[in-house]
Amino acid sequence: MRVLLAVGVVALSLGCSRGVRPDSAVAGTKPATGKVYSNEAGERVTLIGLEPGDSKKALVMFEGTKSELDGQVLVASVDQERRKTEYWTPWRGRKQRFVSVEDRGGYEDLIFSDVNHTGYTHLKPDTAKTGALKVEKVFERYQDLEGDKKYQSMLAFDRKFWANQAEVQLAEAAAETNKACGSKLTPTVAWDSVTDAQINDISFGSYCVGPLESLQKLCERSDEAKRAVQQKLQAVECRMDAQAALKLEAQKVIWSVTERDTVQPDAATSFFTDNL
Template identity: 70%
Template sequence: MRVLLAVSVVALSLGCARGVRLDSAVAGMKPATGKVYSNEAGEQVTIIPLEPHDSKKALLEFNGTKSELDGKVVIASVDRDRGTGYWTKWRGRTQRFVTVHDRGGFEDLILSPAGASGYTHLKPDTGRTAALKVEKVFARYEEAEEDGDLKPFLAFDRKFWTDQAEKELGEKLAEANKACGSKMASTIAWDTIPDPILDKLSIPSYCAGPLESLQQLCSRSEEAKRTVQQKVQTVECRVDAKAAVTLEAQKVIWSVTDGDLIQAEATTTYFTDNL
């Protein structure tokens, strides 16, 4: 009877404890010594490595970033290619929101939060690090996981990523129009870009090529500016069977493929010869 009672008590205590779910992303792990990074803008990132270290996992906590990551604790995979990168699955894509570089003994954390086209720098915050309670952050992640708070951010979100691409490309367009004194428009032919390609490629980077070349041309001469103003009204980016750049009735059609695009020098040469 005593044995049965003891087993029941142990089973009850295990069942009530957080972090014992077999499907938990932190099952079998525990927090190691963490560190807090911050900057004068009030952005804060807390990094807590998880043991065992060969799991190559860490928890990241975000505060003051003015993004949808604020107040959240997420799990990240760690790699050490060109700095220490922390990769997080977010809205169906694996993103590197945080990278830490050791620049000769000075740590530089580069933060590019969800929905941001730029990045900011943070440095170690000794005061906040000294006050850090890693167990509390670990418990917050377990609670969010169990309560389903992070679930809405795990599935692939096409609208989020298309909106993000439009925003980033719009910034490149503004730079090109400023350099050329023009009023060009840019479009992305989303009907040519299925989810697997959107998930795989950085569409803003791929689609920026012709805008960057036009911007460079306009910076060379007033004649180039006038030519672009007269002959280019729209730049369309699309995914096609073959990488190409063509000009049709004041419309630049920029085609990229899965992993290929016309390189910058060839793009500039095309505009020089055809505008």
């Protein structure tokens, strides 16, 4: 029997106690085997392969992660490489990889990243919880969620949500820069330059933080850089444009990113060194 999970798992009872709606994302499948992963922080991720194996689908359930994913069951498309299996799930209108499992040459390492992908945690196979796992219950839980309006709204594209995620990342980077430089830089995003498709296609927040990180490193190395930032800069702005670039207007640094390119660290460092 071919199983979607990339690891040997304990075979659990198959079949479902009720029919699946024809329009369900899991129509034509049934739960095969499952495995629970956990860590000392109480985070738990359950992976359940779906048959037939060539559907390349699985269910992913999140518990104790202290994120908005807690209590959710998502259907995932499974991308398997030699020693790594990635689980891609829809969330807030974007295809997200919250979970991957890697073969570390003798043990399995499940890597979980939250919605904004700013941090990662590691989980190990939990034999006891796997033994108690009822795959049919999780399968039914997913079917119940499919009919829930709140759940469906969290799968739909949410521009406000992703914009907030990007602003949080930019604000955190600016706070670190201000700490290093002794400055009071105010970060902004030119959202009128960013389309829904671009927000949906790239991790906009991570694209924007690069120049701030370069500025932070300059301040950490040089008191002269600190004084220049304190005296000459009050604000920073990130926007989308035809090409990645930096410019200085009054006391604001404006940098542009594209769908495929950001301002590279060396270029950012050279710009700040020459213009501040």
